[in-house]
Each structure stands twice: as C-alpha cells, then as structure tokens.
Amino acid sequence: MKEILIPLLIVGAVGLISGILLAVAGKLFYVPENQLAKEVRACLPGVNCGACGFKGCDDYAAAIAEGNAKPNLCVPGAEATAAELAALLGVEVEAPSDFIAFVHCNGNCDATSKKADYTGIQTCKAASAVYGGPDACRYGCIGLGDCAAACPANAICILDGIAHIDTTACLGCGLCTTICPKHLISLIPQDTKTVVMCSNEEKGAAARKACTNACIGCKKCEKNCPEQAISVINNVAKIDYTKCSGCGLCVEGCPTKCLKTVFFPDLSEENMGKKYS
Numbered sequence: 001m002k003e004i005l006i007p008l009l010i011v012g013a014v015g016l017i018s019g020i021l022l023a024v025a026g027k028l029f030y031v032p033e034n035q036l037a038k039e040v041r042a043c044l045p046g047v048n049c050g051a052c053g054f055k056g057c058d059d060y061a062a063a064i065a066e067g068n069a070k071p072n073l074c075v076p077g078a079e080a081t082a083a084e085l086a087a088l089l090g091v092e093v094e095a096p097s098d099f100i101a102f103v104h105c106n107g108n109c110d111a112t113s114k115k116a117d118y119t120g121i122q123t124c125k126a127a128s129a130v131y132g133g134p135d136a137c138r139y140g141c142i143g144l145g146d147c148a149a150a151c152p153a154n155a156i157c158i159l160d161g162i163a164h165i166d167t168t169a170c171l172g173c174g175l176c177t178t179i180c181p182k183h184l185i186s187l188i189p190q191d192t193k194t195v196v197m198c199s200n201e202e203k204g205a206a207a208r209k210a211c212t213n214a215c216i217g218c219k220k221c222e223k224n225c226p227e228q229a230i231s232v233i234n235n236v237a238k239i240d241y242t243k244c245s246g247c248g249l250c251v252e253g254c255p256t257k258c259l260k261t262v263f264f265p266d267l268s269e270e271n272m273g274k275k276y277s
Contacts, residue, residue, distance in 0.1 A: 034062065034065050034066075036065040037061045037062045037064070037065035037066075038061075039088055040061040040064045040065055040071075040085065040088065040089075041057060041058060041061035043077075043081055043084045043085050043088060044057040044060065044061060044074060044077060044081060045057070045074070045076050045077045045081065047076045047152055047153075047171060047173065048152070049075075049076060049152050049171055049173030049174075049175060050173065050174075050175065051073075051074070051075040051076065051171070051172065051173040051174050051175075052069070052073035052074055052075070053069075053073065054069070060073070060074070064085070064089075070093075071085040071086065071089055071091070071093050072085075072093045072094050075099065075171065075172045075173060075174075076171040076172065076173060078098060082094070098172065098189065098190035098191075099172040099174075099187040099188060099189060099190060100165070100167045100170045100172055100187065100188060100190050100264055101155075101156075101165050101167075101170050101172065101174070101176050101177060101185050101186070101187055101188075102165065102167075102185065102186060102187075102188050102192075102195055103141060103147075103162065103163045103164065103165060103184055103185050103197075104184050104185070104186065104195070104196055104197060104198060104199045105139075105140050105141040105162055105163075105182075105184045105197065105198065105199060106162070106197035106198060106211075106213040106258060107135070107137050107140035107141060107161070107162060107198075107211045107213060107214075108160040108161050108162055108213070109160050109161040110160075110212075111211050111212045111213040111214075112135055112136050112137050112140060112161075112210060112211040112212070112213075113135075113136045114134050114135060114136065115134060115135065115136045116131070116134045117134065118130065118133070118134035122144050123144055123145075123146050124142040124143075124144045124145070124146040124147075124180065124181050124182070125146055125179075125181045127142050127144055128142060128181040128182065129181075133182075136209075136210045136211070137200055137207075137210035137211045137214065138210070139182060139184075139199045139200040139201060139202070139210075140162070140182070140184075140199070140200070140210075140211060141161070141162040141163050141182065141184055142181075142182065143158050143161045143162050143163065144158075145158050145163070146179050146180065146181070147163050147176035147179055147180055147185060148163065150175045150176055150179045151175065151176055152171065152173065152175065153169050153170060153171045153173075154169065155167075155169035155170045155171070156176060163176075163184075163185070165185075167190075167264045168265070172187060172190075174187050182199070183199070184199050188241060189241050190264050191264075192241055192244070192262060192264065193244055193245070193246025193248075193261060193262065193263075194239060194244055194246060194248070194250060194251060194259060194260070194261055194262065195239070195259070195260055195262050196215065196236070196237045196238065196239060196258060196259055197213065197258050197259070197260055198211075198213065198214050198215040198236055198237075198256075198258040199236060200214045200215060200235070200236060201234040201235050201236055202214075202235060203216075203217065203235055204216035204217055204218065204235070207235065208256070212256070213256060213257065213258055214256060214258060215235070215236045215237050215256065215258045216235075216255070216256055217232050217235035217236060217237075218232075218255060219232045220250075220253045220254065220255065221237050221250035221253060221254055221259055222237070224249045224250055224252075224253045225247075225249065225250050226245075226247065226249065227243045227244060227245050227247075228243065229241075229242075229243035229244040229245070230244075230250055237250075237258070237259065246261070248261050
C-alpha cells in the first residue's frame, strides 16, 4: 500500500506547490488590461492584414491606446472604422483614402507564350528565380497564385494565365503587392479612371515580341494627355493619378490597347458587412 500512497502524495505535493508558485507568479507579473485598447480593438474589423503597419489588429489597437499610432490607418475598415474610432477617442479623424489592388499585366494566354516548361515548386517566387520565369515576357504575371494565396479576402483568382482582382472584395491591404516577385500589383485610388495594363520595360519591338498586349513606349499617350498625367518611364507608360481626369484620349490613341478606362464602384454597406463578417 505504501508503494502506491507515497508516489501519489509526492505527485500531489508537487502539483500543489506548482499551483501555488503559478498563482504567486500570476500576481507578481500581472499586467493590467488596457480597457481603451480593448474598446479600440472592438472597433477594428479583425482582418489582421497588416495594412496599418502593425502585425495585426491587436497590436494596432494597443498602439492607438498608447498614443503611438494614428487612428485612421485601418484601410479595410475605411470610413466606418475611422468614424467609430473618432467617436470613441473624442477626436476628429480623417478617413483613410480608398485604395484597391490592381494587376498591371494583360499578358494572357492569347497574348504571350512560354519560353520553357517549369516543373519545380509551384509558386511564383520559385518560378521567377529560374531565369526570370517560364514565360516569354520576363516582366509578366507568372500565374501560379502567390498573390491569391496571400489575399485575406479571397479577392484574387488566376484566369487565362494571369491574376485578376475582384475589386468589390479587395480590402486594399497591400499584401499582394509585397508578395508578387514581379512587382506587378500596386494599390491605386478607387476613383482611378485609367490604368496601364503592362509593366514590360523592354523597348518596343522586344516588348511586343514577348507579348502582343505590351506597352511599346511610343509616347502617344504622353503627347495626347491634356493634363500631362502620363509619362513614359523605362519604356512603359506611368500614370499620375492625381492629375488624370479620365478623358480617355490616351486610351483612344494607344496602338496596343494596354491603356484601359476603368470604373471601380464603392462597396455598399451590405457588401462591406459581408466582407468583414
């Protein structure tokens, strides 16, 4: 009987002492919960996208409560979150600008071709490391979906060989912009009227040989723009969105149709609710 009781008593004593030590440690090292941080966190959408510059909503809420961050950095929350935080903190907060992600590539399967068969790890990053990727255009979308895998809103799909973004679901978090090895994705203002669907920096003939939809750097768009909103830099057109009026003259004159007129509607409150639920 002793052979059973003694080990049980020892185990019980160790457990009791451990429990007491844990209780004492909990009291000694207790960190009071910041009630304001908790209230701020309740206002945030909980996407944890990192667009605010912090690791997630918890870190951002703590930074706001401690006065180390501005309360208008939540891109997914947009005006609704900014207004809620302003009421909570008793301050006036300027709502963040609405941005969406856009893929500057139109090198679909009909416009470009493969220069090699790639059978390695099926990620854009891995494929890009092998001679710039398997596609004829070394500046184009590889289409293996690194951006889609990173998107917290499932707003990206791969269709016809290239990434496409559902702008009604896009959070504007920017995670896709940082993960694309070709740097084809950028955040643009939601009220953008015109976009360049190419990132090829080769000269005209070489760019067109790699992709029939490529910008050839002819500068017709630059010359036709009455607002001087377009510049051809490194053989590819770039748009200054602060100057673009959306007149469409650049689109009409583009010989390869790599310039496109677009309209990105604002999300309704109903869609916003679905997006963040």
